[in-house]
Amino acid sequence: xxxxxxxxxxxxxxxxxxxxxxxxxxxxxxxxxxxxxxxxxxxxxxxxxxxxxxxxxxxxxxxxxxxxxxxxxxxxxxxxxxxxxxxxxxxxxxxxxxxxxxxxxxxxxxxxxxxxxxxxxxxxxxxxxxxxxxxxxxxxxxxxxxxxxxxxxxxxxxxxxxxxxxxxxxxxxxxxxxxxxxxxxxxxxxxxxxxxxxxxxxxxxxxxxxxxxxxxxxxxxxxxxxxxxxxxxxxxxxxxxxxxxxxxxxxxxxx
Numbered sequence: 126x127x128x129x130x131x132x133x134x135x136x137x138x139x140x141x142x143x144x145x146x147x148x149x150x151x152x153x154x155x156x157x158x159x160x161x162x163x164x165x166x167x168x169x170x171x172x173x174x175x176x177x178x179x180x181x182x183x184x185x186x187x188x189x190x191x192x193x194x195x196x197x198x199x200x201x202x203x204x205x206x207x208x209x210x211x212x213x214x215x216x217x218x219x220x221x222x223x224x225x226x227x228x229x230x231x232x233x234x235x236x237x238x239x240x241x242x243x244x245x246x247x248x249x250x251x252x253x254x255x256x257x258x259x260x261x262x263x264x265x266x267x268x269x270x271x272x273x274x275x276x277x278x279x280x281x282x283x284x285x286x287x288x289x290x291x292x293x294x295x296x297x298x299x300x301x302x303x304x305x306x307x308x309x310x311x312x313x314x315x316x317x318x319x320x321x322x323x324x325x326x327x328x329x330x331x332x333x334x335x336x337x338x339x340x341x342x343x344x345x346x347x348x349x350x351x352x353x354x355x356x357x358x359x360x361x362x363x364x365x366x367x368x369x370x371x372x373x374x375x376x377x378x379x380x
Contacts, residue, residue, distance in 0.1 A: 177204045204226070253274070275302070292312045
C-alpha cells in the first residue's frame with residue numbers, strides 16, 4: 126500500500142530543494158491546514174531559487190491563517206505576487222526591489238503599518254489589488270511613488286471603535302477602482318498633472334465629491350455605473366459639486 130502523504134512530502138522535498146541550481150520562475154502554491162509547517166521551508170527554497178512569479182493560496186475554512194515567512198519580504202527577484210487568505214507578519218525590514226504586481230486577497234495584517242510598509246517598500250510597484258477581510262476596520266494607507274493602478278474592494282466590516290478609511294498618496298496613479306461601502310474616510314493626495322482616474326465603485330458619492338473638490342490637477346473622472354441600480358438623482362448632485370480642477374471632465378459610463 127502506498128502512503129500518499131509520505132509520497133507527496135518526498136516529492137515536495139525534491140521540488141523545493143534549495144541546493145538545486147536551477148531557478149523557479151513561476152509557481153502557484155495551494156496549501157491546507159495540514160501543510161502549514163511546510164510553508165516556511167518551501168518559501169525559503171523558492172527565494173533561494175530566484176522565484177519571479179508567485180501565488181500562494183490557503184484553502185479550507187477556519188480562522189487560522191498561515192503566516193508568510195520573513196524570507197518572502199526580502200526576495201530580490203520577485204516580479205509578481207498573489208497572496209490569498211494568509212497572515213502577513215509584521216517586520217521592520219521589507220525589500221522587494223523588482224516587484225511590479227501585487228494582488229492581496231482576504232489576508233490578515235497584524236497592524237496598519239504592516240500593510241503600509243509592504244507597499245511602500247516596493248520601489249517599482251505599478252499594479253496593486255486589495256480585497257479586505259469582512260471584519261477588518263483598519264485604515265489602508267497606500268504610499269507609492271511608482272503605482273499606476275489600484276483596485277480596492279471592501280464590502281463589510283464588524284462594528285468597531287476604529288474608523289476604517291483609505292489614504293492614497295500615489296502621484297503616478299491613473300486607474301483607481303474602489304468598491305467600498307465601509308470606509309468613513311477617504312484621502313487622495315494630489316496627483317500628477319493631467320491625471321485621469323477611471324473609478325468603479327458601489328456608488329460612494331462622498332469619494333466622488335472629495336476628488337472633485339480637492340484635486341487641483343484631475344483631468345478626467347470616469348464613473349462606471351450600473352443603470353439597473355443607479356439612483357438618477359445622483360446626476361443632479363454631480364452637476365452641483367464644485368470642481369477644484371477647472372479642466373476636469375466627468376464621464377458616466379453604463380456597464
